[in-house]
Amino acid sequence: MKKRINDITPVLSQALTKKRVAAYARVSSGKDAMLHSLAAQVDYYKVLIQQNVEWEFVGVYADEATTGTKENRAEFKKLIADCQNGLVDMVITKSISRFARNTVIMLETVRMLKDIGVDIFFEEQNIHSLSGDGELMLTILGSFAQEESLSVSENCKWRIRTDFQKGISNTIRLYGYDYKNKNLIVNQHEAVVVKMIFADYLSGMGKNAIVKKLEELSIPTKNGGRWSESVIASMLRNEKYIGDLLLQKKFSQNHLTKKTEVNKGQFPMYYVKDSHVEIIEKDMFDKVQEEIVLRQSKFIGGSKLKSFSEFTGIIHCKKCGANYRKKTTQAGIVWCCSTFNQKGKKYCASKQIPERILHSLCAEVLGIIEYDSTVLSREISHIEIPENGFITFVFHNGENTTRTWNNPSRAESWTPQMRENARQASLRRSK
Numbered sequence: 081m082k083k084r085i086n087d088i089t090p091v092l093s094q095a096l097t098k099k100r101v102a103a104y105a106r107v108s109s110g111k112d113a114m115l116h117s118l119a120a121q122v123d124y125y126k127v128l129i130q131q132n133v134e135w136e137f138v139g140v141y142a143d144e145a146t147t148g149t150k151e152n153r154a155e156f157k158k159l160i161a162d163c164q165n166g167l168v169d170m171v172i173t174k175s176i177s178r179f180a181r182n183t184v185i186m187l188e189t190v191r192m193l194k195d196i197g198v199d200i201f202f203e204e205q206n207i208h209s210l211s212g213d214g215e216l217m218l219t220i221l222g223s224f225a226q227e228e229s230l231s232v233s234e235n236c237k238w239r240i241r242t243d244f245q246k247g248i249s250n251t252i253r254l255y256g257y258d259y260k261n262k263n264l265i266v267n268q269h270e271a272v273v274v275k276m277i278f279a280d281y282l283s284g285m286g287k288n289a290i291v292k293k294l295e296e297l298s299i300p301t302k303n304g305g306r307w308s309e310s311v312i313a314s315m316l317r318n319e320k321y322i323g324d325l326l327l328q329k330k331f332s333q334n335h336l337t338k339k340t341e342v343n344k345g346q347f348p349m350y351y352v353k354d355s356h357v358e359i360i361e362k363d364m365f366d367k368v369q370e371e372i373v374l375r376q377s378k379f380i381g382g383s384k385l386k387s388f389s390e391f392t393g394i395i396h397c398k399k400c401g402a403n404y405r406k407k408t409t410q411a412g413i414v415w416c417c418s419t420f421n422q423k424g425k426k427y428c429a430s431k432q433i434p435e436r437i438l439h440s441l442c443a444e445v446l447g448i449i450e451y452d453s454t455v456l457s458r459e460i461s462h463i464e465i466p467e468n469g470f471i472t473f474v475f476h477n478g479e480n481t482t483r484t485w486n487n488p489s490r491a492e493s494w495t496p497q498m499r500e501n502a503r504q505a506s507l508r509r510s511k
Contacts, residue, residue, distance in 0.1 A: 323358035
């Protein structure tokens with residue numbers, strides 16, 4: 081009998097592995113028309129990917145109101161992270177300029193994704209980054225996109241500077257005013273707050289006290305955020321509140337980084353008087369400037385002492401976790417908890433420590449006759465304030481020692497000269 085042998089090996093049915101596809105879309109303006117365009121792009125890519133039976137829809141990553149030359153695009157960063165985590169096999173985007181106008185950034189991103197096997201398809205140019213001639217074409221076209229970005233940037237700068245020469249401001253967002261048709265229009269509700277800030281400063285309140293008052297009154301900033309000392313300082317010096325304009329205070333370094341610098345003579349500046357309706361009278365504004373100079377005179381040589389020292393960043397508040405910061409008061413230099421200084425006792429009840437007491441305690445724990453900052457940095461890792469009246473020094477070798485301290489009352493610590501200076505300052509403010 082002849083043998084018959086049949087191959088009965090079962091055939092494994094292999095499911096079709098779909099390519100995981102995502103899309104990236106971006107518009108460069110927050111205007112309604114642009115945002116509508118962004119929504120349209122999202123819908124378009126969603127349908128395009130889902131209609132392809134060989135593709136699995138991952139999602140559409142979309143950024144708005146940012147430029148392709150900046151690296152702060154949240155959705156773009158999320159897309160790259162998902163690619164690196166193996167969640168995406170291919171990315172579809174409209175064009176090179178939508179992906180990135182900086183050739184270097186674009187090529188670095190393309191090469192990085194290419195190394196992990198992720199393809200990028202640019203629709204307008206019909207280029208796949210994984211194709212043989214893809215990188216060459218991307219380099220050429222990316223350079224064109226970058227030059228186009230430079231051209232647009234230079235045209236915008238020329239238009240803005242031409243307006244400056246005519247006394248016309250660029251877009252301005254300033255508390256107290258609304259910007260309409262290239263004009264500053266007084267916002268009556270915010271103007272009341274501006275007047276209060278100037279009046280409070282002249283009455284003797286500091287910038288931090290003004291911040292606390294605004295927060296207690298639940299008054300938001302122009303953007304709905306929180307107030308800060310730097311914002312108050314800027315407002316108190318801003319000539320726009322007396323109806324004038326100083327144009328070209330800052331300038332952009334280049335069209336790629338968009339980083340701005342203070343104009344120190346690199347470009348012409350223009351001062352426009354009576355440009356718009358004032359909120360603060362000139363007399364009050366001048367008094368505020370005088371008061372600013374007067375308060376600065378408390379510092380050595382009429383200039384502010386540098387806030388950085390060997391204690392910067394090493395004194396920690398155990399009550400709230402914040403660092404202590406340097407502060408100059410009528411009684412001298414003190415170190416206080418940042419939370420207490422910014423928000424008040426309600427948020428952290430820690431006490432400020434005079435620097436002279438810090439120096440004395442440091443010398444004591446270091447076993448030296450006179451305080452030496454070099455010895456402190458060499459021996460001490462950091463300093464902790466566990467509770468009021470106690471201070472813990474932690475050495476680099478892990479050992480620690482705790483000391484107690486007592487701050488004399490303000491009345492006891494003020495010298496006759498300090499009292500006289502405070503009295504004279506009060507008289508000047510009351511005039």
